[in-house]
Amino acid sequence: MLCFPNAKINIGLNVIEKRLDGYHNIESVFYPIPLYDVLEVIENSGSADGIQFQSTGISIPGNISDNLCVRAYNLIAKDYVLPKVKVHLHKIIPIGAGLGGGSSNAAFFIKLLNEKFELGISWGEQHNYARQLGSDCSFFITNKPVVAEEKGDVYESIAINLDGYYIAVINPAIHINTTDAYTHLKPQKPVSSLENDLLKLPMIEWRSKIKNDFEVSVFERFPLIDKLKQQLYKMGAIYASMSGSGSSVYGLFEKETNIKDHFKDHYVFEKVLTTIKSFS
Numbered sequence: 001m002l003c004f005p006n007a008k009i010n011i012g013l014n015v016i017e018k019r020l021d022g023y024h025n026i027e028s029v030f031y032p033i034p035l036y037d038v039l040e041v042i043e044n045s046g047s048a049d050g051i052q053f054q055s056t057g058i059s060i061p062g063n064i065s066d067n068l069c070v071r072a073y074n075l076i077a078k079d080y081v082l083p084k085v086k087v088h089l090h091k092i093i094p095i096g097a098g099l100g101g102g103s104s105n106a107a108f109f110i111k112l113l114n115e116k117f118e119l120g121i122s123w124g125e126q127h128n129y130a131r132q133l134g135s136d137c138s139f140f141i142t143n144k145p146v147v148a149e150e151k152g153d154v155y156e157s158i159a160i161n162l163d164g165y166y167i168a169v170i171n172p173a174i175h176i177n178t179t180d181a182y183t184h185l186k187p188q189k190p191v192s193s194l195e196n197d198l199l200k201l202p203m204i205e206w207r208s209k210i211k212n213d214f215e216v217s218v219f220e221r222f223p224l225i226d227k228l229k230q231q232l233y234k235m236g237a238i239y240a241s242m243s244g245s246g247s248s249v250y251g252l253f254e255k256e257t258n259i260k261d262h263f264k265d266h267y268v269f270e271k272v273l274t275t276i277k278s279f280s
Contacts, residue, residue, distance in 0.1 A: 001116045004036040005104035006276055007093045008139065009169070009243045009250050011160075012198065012210040014190040015182070023135070023151045024182060027194055029158060030100075030136065031145050032276040033167060035269045037092050037105060039069075041112050044086040050077060051084070057091035068106035068133050075129055076110065080119050094267055096175035098244025100140070106133045107140030143276060147195045158195060162273045165252045168237075168259040170228050171267040174247040176218060181245035184217035203252065206239040214245045225249060228266070235262065 011029040018024050037057075044052060051073045053064050064070060069087055076082060087109070093101030107130050114121040121129075123141070130138040135152040146155035192198055198209050219226035225242060229249045232240040237251030251259075260268045 001042070001112060002038065002040050003108050003112050005039055005093075005101070005108035005140070006032050006037075006143070007035040007099040007101055007104060007169075008032050008136075009167075009241075010098065010212060011206075011241070012194045013212040013214060013244065014194065015185055015187045015213045016189050017187045019151070024187060025150050026148065026152050027190065028148045028152065029145065029160065029194060029199065030139050030148050030152075030155075031160070031162065032140075032143050033169070034271055034274060034276060035093055035099070035169065037101060038090040039105060039108055039112065040088045041109070041116060042086050044084045047084045047086065049084065050074070050082065052086045053089070054087070055089040055091055057089075058093075058095060060089075060091060060095065068102050068137070069109045071133055072106045072109050072129060073113070075132060076113060076119075076121070080121070082113065082119075083117060085113075094171040094173075094248060096177070097171045097248040098176065098242065098246050099169070099171075099248055100136050100244070103130075103134045103137035104140045106130065106137050107143075111141065156195070158199070160199060161275070162252065163275055165238075165254065165273050166256050166270065167250055167252055167273050168232065168257065168268065168270040169243075169248055169250045170232070170259070170263050171248045172222075172224055172228060173267065174222055174225065176222075176246040178245045181214055181218060184221070185213055188213075203238045207233070210239070210241070212242050215242050218242065218246045222247065228263070231262070232259075235259070 008030050013028040016025045126141050127138045145160050232251030240251040242249050
């Protein structure tokens with residue numbers, strides 16, 4: 001059985017305060033975009049292991065046992081009788097890029113297991129498993145635009161629709177460690193609310209109003225990322241931003257533009273935005 005985990009972008013990202021548990025409270029809008037990995041699960045009854053995992057495409061660093069899909073399988077196996085499976089992930093979404101690719105893989109894997117093997121895991125349980133795997137993982141269970149708060153794992157639906165806009169995402173192959181990125185910024189409460197104030201403005205005003213707090217420190221350490229963002233504006237983007245803690249930047253355009261010809265040294269994704277199904 002195949003599914004296609006998608007990426008997300010952040011529209012604004014306010015790091016509000018450090019929590020007692022060491023995490024940070026944030027405010028951001030998570031928006032799903034049609035950039036996909038490919039995930040396949042088949043039953044593998046002859047295997048000695050519960051899960052066999054392999055990947056192609058972009059190389060995934062680290063031990064297989066630490067992969068979020070493997071961890072999700074082992075987590076669910078504590079509560080449900082799972083068949084032995086073989087998992088193949090074809091990785092297209094850049095890694096360590098602020099696009100949520102790993103979290104999406106895990107969330108879609110949870111949904112895929114539930115559907116393929118008719119486990120009957122409730123919507124709430126799926127969210128609970130996902131929250132144990134990563135702060136933004138739960139977002140991809142519902143996979144619709146939300147305002148994300150607290151650790152990035154508490155969500156409120158938001159009526160924002162970017163269908164018809166042309167998006168260009170550029171990744172310069174710089175890996176940004178999220179934990180390290182937090183050490184370089186000073187949390188502060190925003191003057192205006194993303195949900196109640198800023199997102200109601202015309203998009204042309206987002207440039208001066210909607211900020212990603214990680215950009216200041218990340219741009220200081222990696223000027224190329226700042227340069228890429230400014231190039232998107234020069235090419236006509238209505239709004240451009242770094243996504244998450246980086247290193248990807250994206251631009252939103254009113255009409256199609258040929259970005260790839262101008263950024264041949266970097267990974268580029270570009271497409272007209274359309275509404276994404278919660279599970280596809």
